[in-house]
Amino acid sequence: SQTIHQWPATLVQPVGSPLSLECTVEGTSNPNLYWYRQAAGRGLQLLFYSVGIGQISSEVPQNLSASRPQDRQFILSSKKLLLSDSGFYLCAWSYSGRNTGELFFGEGSRLTVL
C-alpha cells in the first residue's frame, strides 16, 4: 500500500530563519507531488507541484522554494522565513497519468513563525 510521510509535524521558527520540510512517498512510482499551505480559516493554497524529478512548477511567487531530488521525495524550503509564512503545510501525492482529482495528503506540518 502507498504511504506518505512528512516531517516535522510541528515547528516554531523565528523570523528570518531557514526552513526545510520534507515529504516522502512509499509504495508507488513517479507520483505527482504537491505542497499546499492552509492558513487559519482559509482554503488550501497550492504552492508547488512536480510531475517528475527536478521538475517543479511554482504557483505563487513567494520566498519559498521546492525541490525533488528523488522520485518520491519532495522538499519545501525557505532561506528566510516571514511572519506570513505561518500556516499548516501539507504535502500530497496523486497518481501520474490519472486525472482523478484524488490527492493523498500527508499529516501536515504546522509552522509558527514568531
Added chain:
Amino acid sequence: RKEVEQDPGPFNVPEGATVAFNCTYSNSASQSFFWYRQDCRKEPKLLMSVYSSGNEDGRFTAQLNRASQYISLLIRDSKLSDSATYLCAHNDYKLSFGAGTTVTVRA
C-alpha cells in the same frame, strides 16, 4: 473572484438532521468536482467525486448544477462523527480548493 467559494458556516445541527451546503466555482469549463473532508487539525481526505449530474454514497449526496456553477453536499441522518470541515474542489490542471464549510453535529 475566487475560483471556489464556500459558506464557511458553521452549521450546527442536531443528530439525525439533514444539512446541506453549496460551493460555487468561477470557471465554467471545469469538468471535475470533489468534496473532501477535513477533521480538526488533520489532513483532508477525499469524501466524494462529483462527475456528472450528481453522486450518492450512503447518507451523502453531491449534486452539480452547471447552469448556476455550483455543487452541493447533503448529509442525511447526521451523526456526531460527521462533524468536520468539508472542502469542495474542482480540477482543471490543478486541484483548487474552497476554504471549507464547518459542520458541527450535536447530541
